[in-house]
Amino acid sequence: MKNLIYLFIAASMMLVTACSDDDEYVFSELPSERIEAFQKECQTTLRGATDGWKLVYYPQKGVYGGFTFVFRFSEKNRVEMISDFEPIKGDYSYNLNLSEGLVLTFDSDSPIHQLSNPNYGAPAHDGDKGYGLEGDFEFIVKEVKEDVIELIGKKTRVEVKLEKATAADWTTVEKLAEMAGYFVLGNSGLGMTVNGELAIGGRVELNDIFHLCTMAYKDEEGNTVSVETPYIITNEGCLFENEVEVAGVKFSGLTVDLSNGVTNREFVSNDADQAIRFFIMDLSPLNLTPAEVPTFVPNKYIASVDMLKSHDEYIITDMSASLKVEWEALQAELPNFEKFTLEMDRKDGYEGSFRVTAINSGDGKSKSHNYDFGAFTLLNNTVNQVRFDNSKKSHSTSSGFTDKALYDAGENARVGAIYNAFFDSKGFTVIRDSEEIFWIRSIQNPEVWMKLEAD
Structure with missing residues (x-):
């Protein structure tokens, strides 16, 4: 036609x-x-x-x-x-x-x-x-x-x-413009609860230019499920082009809840039970100083462990005083030492590894020890506390690393001290400072911490 x-x-x-x-x-x-x-x-x-x-x-x-x-x-x-x-x-x-x-x-x-x-x-x-x-x-x-x-x-x-x-x-259209302003999040993100319980890995992103809503959550197997839908602004919030299903809840739009003020506004699913709520997470850089890290209280809704996985590799650029003593002594004793890093998904079956890198005296090339861990184990029903589970004790070294014994955690007490701190069985609170910077702070002793910067 x-x-x-x-x-x-x-x-x-x-x-x-x-x-x-x-x-x-x-x-x-x-x-x-x-x-x-x-x-x-x-x-x-x-x-x-x-x-x-x-x-x-x-x-x-x-x-x-x-x-x-x-x-x-x-x-x-x-x-x-x-x-x-x-x-x-x-x-x-x-x-x-x-x-x-x-x-x-x-x-x-x-x-x-x-x-x-x-x-x-x-x-x-x-x-x-x-x-x-x-x-x-x-x-x-x-x-x-x-x-x-x-x-x-x-x-x-x-x-x-x-x-x-x-x-x-x-x-009405003038009011729609006011409502559209609530969908502009700036540096903030949105966390998610389902039937009053915090959804691990749950979040929503609102593209206020293209009017796209992207919702993500973890299914029962721990896999991330993402749902994207176009929306149009309404008097009460937004209406999706089609009904969606998120975490078992079917709904066709979001209502903006201003009962706690604009800053703490929430976006609520428009199903009969209003089962899903998305809440503001301010993701502006914290710019923390080392002195502030031990006592800083992070937003419990910011899924910083999931966010930590957004980069492939982090260099450990700073440590708390007790660890820094070992680190600086290691650098003085072994000038070829280069860095400690956290690497994601280095090999199948492992979510990450703690890596020690140095210049090998035999060939002048960077070589590494890799201490792999099987999973990021979330602790205490939170989204920002984790243990790097290395119970599998997987360990490998770069081919031709003739100096490997010098940097082995089992052979070098200074490397071992930092290794033991990283694999603390009590785990860490992960603090998202910015998109590129994270701090991991010991749950057992908050005075022990490491600063991670995306490489």
């Missing part, structure tokens, strides 16, 4: 250019007269709506979320416009031209142009720029009715409808 519509439009234009007004016509009007009459009808209808027109626009349905606009068209080709992301009324220009049938063009920079802004890295194109939200600001006029004007995106061929607005719609 769409193809027939487009063929009809194209054929109409061919008639306009190919036929002269002197030819004999089956219709009572000439083609040029019909298209001019259609243009006039559209102009009159656009300008005749006292409260303007409302557009609910999904630039790419199923890919990005939706946006709400209200327009009021007036003489001299001016249009007043607001949207759910730009509530301040602005005065812009538009025109109705005959470039491809009858085309409604918003021809000055306005909120609707943001949907085709090429500076936004498009998720559907691996974050590449040049696509934006793939929206249109030129629309072929398909049909004009008293209360509805049907349009087709000139570039994307996405069909949309202008529906006659009410005075209340202008107020």
Whole structure:
């Protein structure tokens, strides 16, 4: 059917250019007269709506979320416009031209142009720029009715409808813009509870530009399950394009709960039981100093253990005083010593390894001892306390490491002291300082800690 519509439009234009007004016509009007009459009808209808027109626009349905606009068209080709992301009324220009049938063009920079802004890295194109939200600001006029004007995106061929607005719609869209502001999280993230219990690894990300909601949680086997859905802002929060299921709960949107204030707002699933709640986690850098680490109280909702796994390798760049004595003595005694590191997923069956690296005197190359651990074992029903479980006692060294005995934890007491601290059976509190920096602090003795920086 769409193809027939487009063929009809194209054929109409061919008639306009190919036929002269002197030819004999089956219709009572000439083609040029019909298209001019259609243009006039559209102009009159656009300008005749006292409260303007409302557009609910999904630039790419199923890919990005939706946006709400209200327009009021007036003489001299001016249009007043607001949207759910730009509530301040602005005065812009538009025109109705005959470039491809009858085309409604918003021809000055306005909120609707943001949907085709090429500076936004498009998720559907691996974050590449040049696509934006793939929206249109030129629309072929398909049909004009008293209360509805049907349009087709000139570039994307996405069909949309202008529906006659009410005075209340202008107020509503202004409120939608306020609601949309609650979805802008900045450096904060969102943790997750299900039926009142903290969900290990549960989180949600809200892309407030593309209107995409991504929810993640751990299933019963400990695997991360991720669900992504487009959304549109509503009076109460947001509505998903389709119903989703997260951690066994089916719902179709989120309600914003402001009962604890804007800073501590929560996003609640709109199922009958309101079973899932997403809460604010401020992820701004902490910029902790060593003196602050022993007494710092981390946000218990920030899943710092999961976040620690986001990088492949961390260099241990600082240690508490008792460990630093051993570290500095090791450096003095063995100048070829390079570093201690935490490496993720070094080999199958192991989640990570504690690594000791040095320059091998035989060939001048960096060589390592690797002490692998089987799992990050979460402790005390938390998301920020962990034990590096090395019960399997897996140990390997780089090929050709002729100096290996010098740096072996079983042979070198200084390496052994730091090894024993890292594999403390009581575990650590993991503190996320920033995306690149973490601190691990002994649960048994908070005065013992290490600083990890992503390599």
